[in-house]
Amino acid sequence: MLKDITFGQYFESNSLIHRTDPRVKIVLMIALIVFIFVSGNMFSLLLSAAFVLLVLIVSRVPFKMYLKNMKAILPVLIFTAIINLFYGEGGTVLLSFWKLTVTTGGIYRSFFMALRIALLIFVSSALTYTTTPNDLTDAIEKLLTPLKFIGLKSAVHTLAMMMTIALRFIPTLIEEAEKIMNAQKARGADLESGGLVQRVKALIPILIPLLISSVRRASDLAEAMECRCYNGGEGKTRMKQMHTSLTDIWVTVACVLYGSFVVLLNILL
Amino acid sequence: MSVLEVKNLTHTYSGNTPFVNDAVSNVSFTVEKGEILGIIGHTGSGKSTLVQHLNGLLKPTDGQVLFSGEDIWENPKEIRKIRSKVGLVFQYPEYQLFEETVYADIAFGPKNMGLDGDELDSRIKEICRIVGVKPEYMEKSPFDLSGGEKRRVAIAGVMAMRPEVIVFDEPTAGLDPKGRENVIKIIKDYREATGATVIIISHSMEDMAVLADKLLVMNKGNLCMFDTVEKVFSRGNELRAIGLNVPIVTRVFAELKAMGIDVNENIFTVEAAVNELKRIRAGDGNA
Structure with a gap:
């Protein structure tokens, strides 16, 4: 059952990117995002685009999966592009009406911004497609370890545990919601027709049982965890230890190289 | 006269799993008016998928479901109407309770059918008398009741629509012996009072022996036996071979x-x- 539902966004494969240590991956993704923002001119941004494209190809996730993500963000992308079209400075005036003018500078800027957003989406999708949700939360927990020294001792583990549990229960709740929906439909509930108010009202018979069962599940889970002597992160060891390997070093080197070129291009041009 | 007729029903779940498997494949049977049909089968044999076709919750990939001789998907927009004629009580129906009072919860189904006023009220009181929901419970919150009572109320909620055919998916699951007996009694009482046709999915061969007139045995999405209780239970070896028993x-x-x-x-x-x-x-x- 669990397999039928998209669990997070993970796409099973065994590429170089999949094998990279999740901690390294998260850090590098943040670095990549920073470099994309640092790319101040078209040359460095195109270099970034080339590098991101390389990452996507190496990840061996079908390109249409990435496009699917892009589709969701398309309205934002188009909106940004249109707004920026009118804010460009310099260049020759191409079109002018009312208070709005479109210049070649505007077209340049609009393209620049749209590309930048698209790259950001691609990079973050590359992370979520190649890393399982559990690995992600584990890695976040590890990366946040330094917070323990500034008095947030239990917070780090608790936060990571909350994220893990939330992710784990998404498919369960979807399944539960489907069951309840069917049960209420069998009692004649009409979920498909009517105006907005009516449709929201029609959700009550589904949301209330769902809420109650979530609370019940939560208390069952808490009890089960206590029965296994769970008492937070203190002294807890992991079944799957994360190891950095040669792969991680190569991937990091590639990113550093790319980053220095971006900086170089920014200074030179 | 047959009230329900299932003709060459096939259902394939459209998933992106590599195993394309028919959940139900080419199943045909008829249910006569007033009889109690038991459906048995191993977990995952397609029982639940099969019964969700009977009230149009699922649309057959192939084949037909006829209610009183008419294809229920004849007019897809009217599919909601069939749901008051063929009632479906899901597994653990108490998890679908949501209203503030027992009365309001039982009223949900009939209200969706368009009933109101005195008709609604008399309908609810009648069904509560049949299934034994005590009048003093009416204004209580359904969440304050015991497990067995919750189930009684949830079943009453479907029965209040007064369906001609009522389908139960494992109605006694998770109840203590007393609760099981109660549920069986409710089903019998409803049938006696209304003459309804009853279809029950159960893992309890004992319950089936007491209740059912006929048994339908499912195995891996296929119908493998459809006969009287005596004839099905006389084929013990075949039943054991597919993970069931007598x-x-x-x-x-x-x-x-x-x-x-x-x-x-x-x-x-x-x-x-x-x-x-x-x-x-x-x-x-x-x-």
């Missing part, structure tokens, strides 16, 4: 027979077993 008393009597005692093997209920044992004892006394 009632315990039937097994006891088969053992007795194997030990050389002259007993009737076709004993399915405790009541019949008691009678048969009495008969044997009387026979011994005479000898």
Whole structure:
């Protein structure tokens, strides 16, 4: 059952990117995002685009999966592009009406911004497609370890545990919601027709049982965890230890190289 | 006259899993008016998928479901109407309770059918009398009731639509013996009061022996037996081969027979077993 539902966004494969240590991956993704923002001119941004494209190809996730993500963000992308079209400075005036003018500078800027957003989406999708949700939360927990020294001792583990549990229960709740929906439909509930108010009202018979069962599940889970002597992160060891390997070093080197070129291009041009 | 007719029903879940498997494949059977049909089968044999077709929650990939001779998907926009004619009580129906009072929860179904006022009120009171929901419970919150009472209320919620066919998906699952007996009694009482046709999915061969007129056996999405209770339970070896069994008393009597005692093997209920044992004892006394 669990397999039928998209669990997070993970796409099973065994590429170089999949094998990279999740901690390294998260850090590098943040670095990549920073470099994309640092790319101040078209040359460095195109270099970034080339590098991101390389990452996507190496990840061996079908390109249409990435496009699917892009589709969701398309309205934002188009909106940004249109707004920026009118804010460009310099260049020759191409079109002018009312208070709005479109210049070649505007077209340049609009393209620049749209590309930048698209790259950001691609990079973050590359992370979520190649890393399982559990690995992600584990890695976040590890990366946040330094917070323990500034008095947030239990917070780090608790936060990571909350994220893990939330992710784990998404498919369960979807399944539960489907069951309840069917049960209420069998009692004649009409979920498909009517105006907005009516449709929201029609959700009550589904949301209330769902809420109650979530609370019940939560208390069952808490009890089960206590029965296994769970008492937070203190002294807890992991079944799957994360190891950095040669792969991680190569991937990091590639990113550093790319980053220095971006900086170089920014200074030179 | 057949009230429900299933013709060559096939359902394939459209998933992106590599195993394309028919959940139900080419199943045909008819249900006569007023009878109790039991559906048995191993977990994952397609029972639940099958019954969700009977009230149009699922649309057949192939084949037809006829209610009183008419295809229920004849007019897809009217599919909601079939749901008040074929009631479906899901597994653990108490998890679908949501209203503030028992009364309001039972009223949900009939209200969706468009009933209101005195008609609605009399409908609810009548069904509560049949299934034994006590009047003092009416204004209580359904969440304050015990597990068995919650289920009684949830079942009443479907029965209040007064369906001509009522389908139960494992109605006794997770209840104590008393609760199981209660549910079985509710089902019998409803049938007696309304003459409705009943379809029950159950893992309990004992419940089936007591309740059902006919049994439908599912295995891996296929219909593998459809016959009277006696005939199905007389094929014990075949049932065991697909992970099912016959009632315990039937097994006891088969053992007795194997030990050389002259007993009737076709004993399915405790009541019949008691009678048969009495008969044997009387026979011994005479000898």
